[in-house]
Amino acid sequence: MVHPIQLVQGADFKINLETDHIILHGSVEESGGVMLRGSVVLDCHENTKIKSITLKIIGKIKVNWIEGTGSHQRLYKEEQTILEHEWSFMPQTRKTYHLSEHHYQWDFELPLPGDLPETIHHDLGEVYYRLKAVAERPTFSINYTDKRSLKVSRLMLPTSMELMQSVLISNVWADKLSYDISVPSKCYTMGGMLPITFQFIPIAPDLKIRSITCTLKEYMTLSTCDHSKTETRIVKVHRDDNYQDTAEHEGEIYRKTEIMVIPDEASNHLMMDTVNDLIKVKHKLKFTVTLVNADGHISELRAAIPIIIAAISAEEDANALPAYEDAWRTAPYDPATISQLIASGQLPPSLAVSIPNAAASMAHSSLSSGDENNTSGLPSPSSSPSSPTAATTTDVDSPLPWQGIDLSRVPSYTTAVRSNRLYSFSGSLPTYESVSMPGRTTTR
Structure with missing residues (x-):
């Protein structure tokens, strides 16, 4: 008896989105837009050859209907592209990329304007937004592809x-x-x-x-x-x-x-x-x-x-902002949880140096003391401290809390609240001289 041959794909390729439901706050005239964030992940189970890796998002409006009967029928059709952007994570060159068995991840973000039309699906017309990632393979090899749909809704503000x-x-x-x-x-x-x-x-x-x-x-x-x-x-x-x-x-x-x-x-x-x-x-x-x-x-x-x-009410909006005086009540990240999420690849490693709190300190320590064989840039799970209090203990030789952080990148209030992170620092702030970059002197 001949058993059928089972084809095993050499890699898992997918698009991860922070959310696939984009909510624009306010009317077309007053909405400030929103940031689309996600990542493209390639898990190679064996040595894999790749020519290029790209991601494309496209948004379109289409209408299509027929009027009249018999020989007097007429087709009315129109199409508009309202959004288009492409990322090239591994640009195509003459040479082929040889990827070893590993986990690869490319983070992306794109500011979406506040005047985008809402998603509609109807027999006569539609508004849609779609993402497509392609890992192009050499000749005679099947390309890796993944597609995701994005839903856009609008929430009227109470100020209306x-x-x-x-x-x-x-x-x-x-x-x-x-x-x-x-x-x-x-x-x-x-x-x-x-x-x-x-x-x-x-x-x-x-x-x-x-x-x-x-x-x-x-x-x-x-x-x-x-x-x-x-x-x-x-x-x-x-x-x-x-x-x-x-x-x-x-x-x-x-x-x-x-x-x-x-x-x-x-x-x-x-x-x-x-x-x-x-x-x-x-x-x-x-x-x-x-x-x-x-x-x-x-x-x-x-x-x-x-x-x-x-489509949704203010009560149902998961991204609804609290009042300014209540923003501090937003629950901070648990340091151990953050470190574990970064270790598992669910959060980007850059998070460890972008949030000045205990969670960031712990995650940053995990990145610094990770396994030497971990070439993906992600910390190993064993490097995460078991107790949140470990992040508050500072040795004499440990770096100051603000070192390694780009102090010029101050988040806006909207970004700070929507990210559910606690931006706080209980210690003393550094002096200007301690964080300024010294000028370079050129000797001829």
């Missing part, structure tokens, strides 16, 4: 007061009914609750409220250079056929709050509001109040409120 204030429609309909329809804010998230409060005061005698229908409607406008098309669909319908019997009744005033559950993202029945050059998505709440007149005639009161559907 026009989105957080309640919306009220108040009017008198046909001299028969006074009505107030209100929602607590203009912005809501997928999967959330949307409370709608109705208050009616009948003016005409014997006027009855038969039913109330609330409809969440979505409008998607697709555009090319010379044409546009708007698609509409009903996302959610909420109907109450017993409003007048179940509403709070005080004199001639009827009041009741209806709750509409907004579909979540997993249902694929709803898209978030977005505006870009080719795709525009917006939503409206539409109301229909069916009334029965004294003579039995049926009338309908119609109204609408524009709302905004967002």
Whole structure:
């Protein structure tokens, strides 16, 4: 019996991202963007030949639809590239790189602008961001590749007061009914609750409220250079056929709050509001109040409120910043944990000299006293101290806390808080003369 040959790949090649969900804070005009960070990892299980290693990120907007029937059909299609960048970690040369059995890692980062369009996936149009890493092999060898998708969402800031204030429609309909329809804010998230409060005061005698229908409607406008098309669909319908019997009744005033559950993202029945050059998505709440007149005639009161559907709320944002006075409460890294993460390759070794705290001191010590045979630049796990207090013990010959650290690279408040690191130093600061670089004297 002939056994099939099992092909074993000589290396593991992948893209690691700090996060694959990028959250832009604020509107297109006020967002400062965000930093994309990650690494490309190559684990060679044997001696491997590589010609080059590259990483590319690309973001595109596409629309594609057909109008007309039969011989009058016409295709409308447009595409725009909104983001493109490429890294070359091992540039291609005439010679081939010979990599021994080892763990290799290349860290990368890219500032993403705050005006990037949000990710959308629809049959007629989409906005997507994708990364592709390629380790090119010599002729007749299969290249190593890995792909990752990046999701971009936008979070409206609390400073956008026009989105957080309640919306009220108040009017008198046909001299028969006074009505107030209100929602607590203009912005809501997928999967959330949307409370709608109705208050009616009948003016005409014997006027009855038969039913109330609330409809969440979505409008998607697709555009090319010379044409546009708007698609509409009903996302959610909420109907109450017993409003007048179940509403709070005080004199001639009827009041009741209806709750509409907004579909979540997993249902694929709803898209978030977005505006870009080719795709525009917006939503409206539409109301229909069916009334029965004294003579039995049926009338309908119609109204609408524009709302905004967002992908996430401020409470769900993992990157939401604390108040300035509460930033110090952010939990610092545990020194032993940091050292272990650097040793395992989950954090870059440069972290040991970029954070001036006890964790950095311990990680830096691990790097300095690592195994001589460890050529990857990562500390061996055995070099990590077993107790966090070990980092606070200073010998007479040990370097000062600020030595080995680039003091000119001061992080911004935003960077400091988002990194979850405690930037603090309890000792005395160095003098300017002790950290300044002496000038060079040239003798001829």
